[in-house]
Amino acid sequence: MGLLEGKKALVMGVGNKRSIAWGIATAFQREGADLAFNWPNERLKDNVLELVATLPNHESIPVGPCDVSKQDEIDKFFAEMDRKWGRLDILVHSIAFAAIEDLKSVMSLTYNAVDRVVPSYNSMAMAKAVLEAETRYLAADLGPHNVRVNAISAGPLKTLAGSAVRGISQARDLMVEKAPLRRNITQDEVGNVAVFLASEWSRAVTGATIFADNGFNIIGVTE
Numbered sequence: 001m002g003l004l005e006g007k008k009a010l011v012m013g014v015g016n017k018r019s020i021a022w023g024i025a026t027a028f029q030r031e032g033a034d035l036a037f038n039w040p041n042e043r044l045k046d047n048v049l050e051l052v053a054t055l056p057n058h059e060s061i062p063v064g065p066c067d068v069s070k071q072d073e074i075d076k077f078f079a080e081m082d083r084k085w086g087r088l089d090i091l092v093h094s095i096a097f098a099a100i101e102d103l104k105s106v107m108s109l110t111y112n113a114v115d116r117v118v119p120s121y122n123s124m125a126m127a128k129a130v131l132e133a134e135t136r137y138l139a140a141d142l143g144p145h146n147v148r149v150n151a152i153s154a155g156p157l158k159t160l161a162g163s164a165v166r167g168i169s170q171a172r173d174l175m176v177e178k179a180p181l182r183r184n185i186t187q188d189e190v191g192n193v194a195v196f197l198a199s200e201w202s203r204a205v206t207g208a209t210i211f212a213d214n215g216f217n218i219i220g221v222t223e
């Protein structure tokens, strides 16, 4: 039996098969979760639908438009999710919009440009700093409702979003050279951390930012 058998997980942020969200979705699927997805715009709609079509029982998987910058789309999407599922156990990404009494685990993706200086990350570094602080505050607010809120700080990956960060290739070379485990991470490895955060095995973990970066964040000076 999988770690997430029967759990209802909404995974927001799949853009293509290299998306971290897709690594998380396939790991959740392996562990028996029921999945739902969104697409943010018409350009990415077909990508999402094609990927969903590769999953078992894909006909019954809820998938629809939700651009999180548009409140009306968020409202419609979650009303539709509520109609189809009536509850949500796991929300991947930081769009804590579902009825909190149903949620059990919320998680978002962050990057180590919060604690270290990554010049090309620009204002995203500030956004991620807020996200990590929000993770702690939300964890404190929602803990009494038995909802856990955590963040995964992933190492550099050449996804659509990652490729937009200048210096991502050098960051990946640095991982191979200097990270304690001397290699880059994969989307699947982030997916496995997400399975842990979504499962009962992490029931004592909330408000945390967990690094999935082969230990790169601990390095100060190397030989």
Ligand SMILES: NC(=O)c1ccc[n+]([C@@H]2O[C@H](COP(=O)([O-])OP(=O)(O)OC[C@H]3O[C@@H](n4cnc5c(N)ncnc54)[C@H](O)[C@@H]3O)[C@@H](O)[C@H]2O)c1
Pocket (backbone or CB within 6 Å): 013, 014, 015, 016, 018, 019, 020, 021, 039, 040, 044, 066, 067, 068, 069, 109, 110, 111, 112, 153, 154, 155, 156, 157, 158, 159, 160, 161, 162, 163
């Ligand atoms: N790639 C990396 O190196 C890396 C490292 C650490 C953290 N992250 C974080 O991981 C998360 C996922 O990024 P990724 O690397 O998988 O890239 P990605 O481009 O595959 O995924 C980003 C997704 O954001 C979604 N999106 C963008 N604007 C949206 C909107 N207005 N409404 C709804 N959805 C919208 C798109 O669907 C896209 O699929 C991001 O938060 C990113 O900052 C990435």
